[in-house]
Amino acid sequence: MQREISFVCAKSDNFIDITFIRQGFHNEPEKLREILQNEIDAIDESRDNHSCNDKPFDAILIGYGLCSNGIVGLSSKKHKLIIPKAHDCITLLLGSKEKYKSYFDKYSGGIYWYSAGWIENVLMPSEERYNNIFNDYLERYGEDNAEYLMEMEQSWMTKYSRCTYVNWKDLEFKKFIDYSKECAKFLKWEFDKLDGSPELIDDFLSGNWDSNKFILVPQNCTVQPSHNEEVLTYNLP
Numbered sequence: 371m372q373r374e375i376s377f378v379c380a381k382s383d384n385f386i387d388i389t390f391i392r393q394g395f396h397n398e399p400e401k402l403r404e405i406l407q408n409e410i411d412a413i414d415e416s417r418d419n420h421s422c423n424d425k426p427f428d429a430i431l432i433g434y435g436l437c438s439n440g441i442v443g444l445s446s447k448k449h450k451l452i453i454p455k456a457h458d459c460i461t462l463l464l465g466s467k468e469k470y471k472s473y474f475d476k477y478s479g480g481i482y483w484y485s486a487g488w489i490e491n492v493l494m495p496s497e498e499r500y501n502n503i504f505n506d507y508l509e510r511y512g513e514d515n516a517e518y519l520m521e522m523e524q525s526w527m528t529k530y531s532r533c534t535y536v537n538w539k540d541l542e543f544k545k546f547i548d549y550s551k552e553c554a555k556f557l558k559w560e561f562d563k564l565d566g567s568p569e570l571i572d573d574f575l576s577g578n579w580d581s582n583k584f585i586l587v588p589q590n591c592t593v594q595p596s597h598n599e600e601v602l603t604y605n606l607p
Contacts, residue, residue, distance in 0.1 A: 371433065371459055371571070373486050377541050378571045386575055387427075389420040393491040395440065396458070402440030406432065414448040429586075431574060435461055436601055444593045451587040452579055454570060455601040460485075462574075463536045465567025466583070467601065473534075473564065480531040482559070484550040486543050495527060496553040533559045536566040 372390055379386050389409060395402035410430055412418035421427075430449045434441050435456035444451060454462055460483050461470045474481065484494060493499045503523060507516035533554035535547055547563060554561035570583060579586055585600075587593055590607040 371462060371487050373541060374463065374538065374568065374571055375433065375575070377538075378568050378575055382572075382575050384576065385425060387421045387425070389418075393487070396434075396437040399438040399440035399442075402434075402437065403443055406434070406441060406444055410444065410446050410449075410451070414446055428577070433462070433574070435459060436595060439595060441593050441602075442595060445587070445591060446589050448589055450589060451585075451593065452574070453585050453587065453593065453602055454574060455583060455585055456570075457601060459487075460536065462570050463538075463566045464564070465569040467599075469567075477532055480529060481534050482530045482532065484533060484535040484546070484553070486541075486546045489546050489549055494553060495530075495533075495557055496549075497556040500524070500556070527557065530557075531559055532562060533557065534562045534564050537563050538566050538568060540568070 375388065375390075379388060391405060391409075395405060409418070409420075413421060413427070413430060427449060429452045430446055432441060432444065432451055432453045435454060435458040436442075437458055441453065456462055456467055456470075461467045463485055464470050464473070482495060488494060493502065500520070504516055504520050507519045511519065533550055535550040537547065550563075551561050553559075572578075573580065573583060585593075585602045585604065587604045591604040592607075594603050594605050595601070596603040
């Protein structure tokens with residue numbers, strides 16, 4: 371979400387010190403938890419090389435959703451933690467968990483989400499990804515085995531039927547929209563361009579921490595999943 375967060379941050383009156391962490395750690399939730407906790411500890415202990423430690427912070431904002439439980443167990447000894455009530459980054463890009471749920475329910479799941487940040491940082495399901503994997507298998511295992519392995523490798527895609535690109539009108543990139551259309555065509559998925567909104571990220575960075583949208587975790591308390599529509603809660607120390 372580097373583009374979206376930077377876009378909103380640039381217009382904010384607040385002093386916001388941002389540390390971006392590379393994409394992909396939601397696939398390794400224990401690693402993600404370790405990385406985030408180390409970042410929080412460094413801020414608490416005034417040894418964070420990324421931040422302006424001479425300025426007092428009102429809170430530490432965690433720009434993740436539940437993300438495969440990667441944020442479960444996080445805690446700050448000194449600051450309150452502010453976290454969006456979201457399962458993943460798509461909620462933040464769309465602008466609300468209600469919009470996410472409404473769209474998901476409308477199509478009974480089966481949605482593979484595309485965005486500028488995802489396309490820039492990940493080799494998304496596409497003809498390029500298919501060819502890269504196939505050529506790797508071909509070189510290592512021969513043609514017959516490569517074709518069989520590709521059938522196995524691609525089998526997870528059968529649960530998807532829709533490629534949805536999340537678009538911000540004030541941050542629109544034709545090249546990413548066109549790329550998503552090409553991916554959908556190759557994969558024989560339906561394509562949709564869904565308008566997202568900066569509203570949730572704007573509230574996040576502006577300090578408008580409505581309890582319906584965000585969880586405020588007091589110091590020394592730990593983040594926990596709520597296992598309901600609230601998404602997140604916390605345990606007392």
